[in-house]
Amino acid sequence: MTSLLSIRNVTAGYGYGPDIVHDFSLSLNESEVKCIIGPNGAGKSTLLKAVAGILKPRSGEIIFEGENITGKEAYQIMRLGICFLPQERAIFPNLTVAENLRMCAYSIKDKELAESRIEAAFEMFPVLGERLKQIAGTMSGGQQQQLVYARAFTIKPKIILIDEPSLGLAPALVEQTFNHIKQIASSGIAVILVEQNAIKGLQTSGYGVVMDLGRLAFEKPANEVLQDQRLRELYLGKAIKK
Amino acid sequence: MEFLQVIILGLCLGFVYALMVSGLTLIFGVMRIVNLAHPILIISGAFVSYWLFIKLGLDPILSVPAAALAVALLGVLLYKLIFEKNAAQQTYSEMTVLLTFGTAMVIDGLLAFLFHNTQRTTSPGYATDAIFIGDIFIPLAQLYSGIISLVIIIVLAVFLKYSEFGIAIRATSQNRTSAELVGVNVKFVCLISFAIGCALAGSAGALVSFVFSFFPSRHWEWIAILMSLVVLGGMGSLTGAVVGALVLSVISSLVGAFYSPAWSTMVFFLALFLILIIRPMGLFGVRTD
């Protein structure tokens, strides 16, 4: 069985800098949720950017539905059905909520379909429906977060890549955010989640991938990852030798 | 009474200035290019109108679309030849400013060589007419160009506000990466925005052709004036630019009428200098750091 997305031996880095991701491989099946965890600087975000086309991989290839998408422009990749939610809130702060959602449906050629998707998003996030005319940047953090995830439902991608959704959020919001992610996963969209908050992240996912220094450290079903002693060592160092 | 009169004159001019500056601010907003070549593009537009007027007797107001189209094509050409290389950069660099400066010199030199640096104006019948309301008069040339400018600005605003592509332009100017992530072809948006900006310059040129006299090297002076308007309004903000244009041209008219016309342009230069120093973001701009 061919997987939906397969990342084969990808190496990537920024500018003239060193390789951040080394020879990394990963595959994702339809409706599967995988969580990538690992300490700072492990190359998790870089990997997602390489998949989304923001960063061109230095070597290796990325195959999506049997098509090689390595090196395509970000907007082309997105139109194929891979949606990327970057770390910083990817909303347009000076557009209204309605405009933000229309932008999300930008790539949908069938306007009726777009309308119905937007309608559906409002049903899922009623708060947004009440605030159509509000400038997105002036909403509360939680509402902005809803907008981010409403986008996923509008676009209805096949895969959604989420980069550190809980970063810089208040605890209550973290909870809300992970609920959104669960909603997305339950609607049949495959998810790759990169998360610092390993516990939350793994709870949401079926499978855990642990990265360290740009390489795959180990991967196993999510509930087993936390029990692995290697994880603890990665984060807090080995016991002092002396 | 006189005060009111001066303000009316200032406002009429203000709308023309607003149109002159709207393209500049759009290009800056989307591409972060401080386009010093904008004023010379306006003059190019004025030349198109001028020739249509001289050769075919076409009213400059009717030649607005032609001027807009011609300058837009010129803009696309410039963009492809010169700016595309740098357009991908999110941060605007000094080199781009110098590039536009060089472009301005090239067009200036070429126009001056082909058509000479003589002052020109188109003179349709209404250029020397005015309507009188009591003692107050409104010169028709200024009135017409002001109204048409206003219409064009409104059309632009509506386009940016409601059309799919307009929203994409605004989205791109706010967050390039995000725009790309929702499927916007950013390069294409940049090209089109540049063309629209140039079209605005062209249409402004057609309207300016019967309000001001123009000659190719006039644009050096306009550079500072237009910059003062965008900077006051906050770089990249259309509303800001319109407000900036109205405010400054009214002040400048007041200075001209009650102090001395010799000093009226000083208003723009001083405003530009002071705003850049005190509030580099402009009065209406949002701090982005």
Next chain:
Amino acid sequence: MKIKKILLTALSLFFSFSLYAASTVKIGASMPLTGMFAVPGSKHLEGYQMCVDIINQNGGWLGKKVVLLGIDNRSDTETAISQYERFINVDKVDLVFGTFSSKLTFPTSTILAKYKYVLPIPSGGALRIYRRGFKNLFYFQSNPAEYYGKQLLAVVQDRASAADQPKTVALVHADDFFANSIANGLLGKKVKLPGSGKLVEDMAPGYIAQAGMKLVYHEQWPEEGFSDWLTLANSIKNSGAEMVIGMMASPEEAVQLTRALKTVRHNPKHLMLTQGTQSEFLEGLGDATEGIMIYSAWHDEAPFDGTLAGQRMNNSDFVAKYKALNGKLPDEDVAITFALCQGIDQAVIATGSVDNARIMSWLHTRSSRSPVKTILGDYYWDATGLPINKQALIVQWQGKELKFIYPTNEFQASSMVSPKPAW
């Protein structure tokens, strides 16, 4: 080292351009063919060229062909200076012709005085050009600008009916060399050398005051890049002036000011401008020109006699010749330089040389009995280079034609339209 070689080659190539044909008489003229003085500048050159062509048709000067090097200085002073220097040092010209405008003449005269070249000046009437002790200047128009004002007002006083005598005057002008000079005379200011403040002449109390009129508005506009004509016109309107005197450096400004006055519907009894005899003025304004008076040096009906290349060349001959060539009436700006060229032509023929020193002394010895005879009338000069006993003309647009209306003493003048009809 390679670079140096290339540079040297380029240099020598470049200088070799100028080393051709010594069997010609070369005349240099740096003219404002573009920029703010483009219109009068190009016409000035046209006059020179027409004159030189006629000379060549008659066998040239001293058996040599005359070559006119007329190049564009973009109305820019620095360029004008360097071009004259280039004429002398690189092109090795025998003679030079003056350029247009006081602004450009003032600095270039310094250089030419240094090189001891005769500088016949077609347009450059500011008094301070002549009050610096140079011996090489010869002005081919009328009074220096400072004295213009007298005539500007006299035409109205002498020719307009009592009811049309203006009591109030608005004076607006470009912050230009020439216009400022006229204004100084009208306002009675002290004329000083710029910068040093050395007094040239005190014009007090000024011609306006002498004429018993009241100055109700006075404003200058900047020399370059002025666009606020409506505000200016509105201020003039608010002052209620019965006579408007506008002094500008270029016909475009004359068009702009007149258009603005028309737009605000200010109807003075008299409108007097220092530019506007050109066909461009008529094109720009059409019927609105009716009754506008313009200060001019030349008019096609003035019966002046002159010679060129040893042949008769009266004003009427000139007009006929020009019409034959171009199918229209010549402009003042063409006539002035044509007259200047006539003057130099007479000097060359009289002295039998193109030596600057000899021509200079010959021109200086002209008198009322043996003047230089041109289509602008007779010329002889005082020691500073200003013509003696030379009055300018005031012309008026009447039915889209220029009629000369002043002075009335020398020859028959047309009737005057007074007051100026409302727009």
Next chain:
Amino acid sequence: MLKINNATKSFAGILAVNSCNFEIEQGTISALIGPNGAGKTTLFNCISRIYPIDSGEIFYWDHRLDLMPTYKIARLGIGRSFQITRTLDHLSVTENLVLHTAGGIGNHLLLPAITRENKLKADEIMEFLGIASLGEMDMGSLSFGQKKLLDLGTVLMADPDLILLDEPAAGVNLRLLEDIIDKLVTLKNQGKTILLIEHNMDLVMEISDEVIVMSAGEIIAQGKPTEIQKNAEVLEAYLGSEA
């Protein structure tokens, strides 16, 4: 030696550093650790006053650092490195190293850019970093790892008393890492004080006397490395919590 009192800094309403308090002693190595976005680098930037703090005080001995311009702080003997290296790519390596001597205007206008002593010292540092032959090269032509080293080198050149290091070990190969560790320990023994941000926990646990843990802008723990490793709260900060 360095004392931070209630330092608070927010950007656009988000608290990046929230009333931080800690002190570090002379002659110690302290490590500042915490998950991404905890505010560690921001705190560094507040200490060297790249931006002013909103409230609180920062003392270095008895100097109020929060009231001083950046360059004066540097001249007090506080050197720092950057997480993303900020080497000056169009200058040569040696020039980068001697940059700190270019400080003032008076006498320096008269001195050549690189004096003999500067050169000797720069060579020494490059020797230590194992890049001895690169002095004349443009910084821009160096590899990332070499730049990272030189960033450390520029700090060492100035011979500061207090050294702030932002992730000195990131991207450095293992052999060199040991050298760096040795060097840091040597410096400490010479009486220098070091505060470092580091993610390589092996290194942190090995050399630091004191570990300060930040999370979400706040200091959540401070103590000896062994204590920190056992602290449940710290692990929670890294791995997240149930709540």
Next chain:
Amino acid sequence: MVLFSFLYITMSSSWNIIGGYGGFISIGHNVFFGIGAYFSGFIYARYGISPFYTAVFAGMIATFFGFGVGLITLRVKGPSFIISSIALLMIFRTLFDRWELVGGAHGITLPHNNLSVEWSKIPHYYALLVLMVLSILLSWYVRHSKFGLALRSISHDEIKSEVTGINIKIIKVTAYAISAYLIGAAGAIWGDYLTYVRPNIFFIILIAANMVLMCILGGKGTVTGPIIGTIVIIFFNEFILANFGASELNIFFTGLLMILTLLYFPDGIIGSLKKRKLLPGFLDWD
């Protein structure tokens, strides 16, 4: 033409100090040129003291102004700085156009010297030669001093520079002021050479554009770059002048050259040659 080369080498080398080493692209630097010319010209016209003596002070006045202006404008960077420099130029232009004491738009007329035609340019020749040599020395000196090191580091990264203990404000402003000095002095001499000083000669943007272009074409931030750039541009101008007349094509080609340089040789002649290791040793003074 030789005088012209000297003048522009002086100016572009001076500009290079702030624009090349410091990275602050000023398209209004001829403000100092004008200030110098006006200062000396005014004194000459009023009190008869030759600009050859007062040039030293003209430079100081320019420096003084540079210091004051620098304190204000050097707070902003990049495009904002460029635009503010244009604004500065326009403000000075407007001011001098209206300032009656110095002759308004007509400027100041200076007496010309009594030397005969062949000799009259000699003093200017030597004065500008001296200024040119000084400017090159100064440029070389700044390039090789700690001050220059600080300046070059500022142009790249202000924050990094500051944390190494460089007082960036003082360095920037001083560099600005220093670069104004010789330009001011050159202005004084040039004013005397032209025998008159007018706003529309000294305060036009094309002078500054030339300085910038010469510097960038030659290679900004190098000692020899401005010299080579100036020579190339002046020959180029003369070539255009000789073949096409003194027309607007000159502006056109200057602009074109600027665009091509920026697009294809952003490092300039010297910089590009150096990168390819083709630079002959005698041109490498860095």
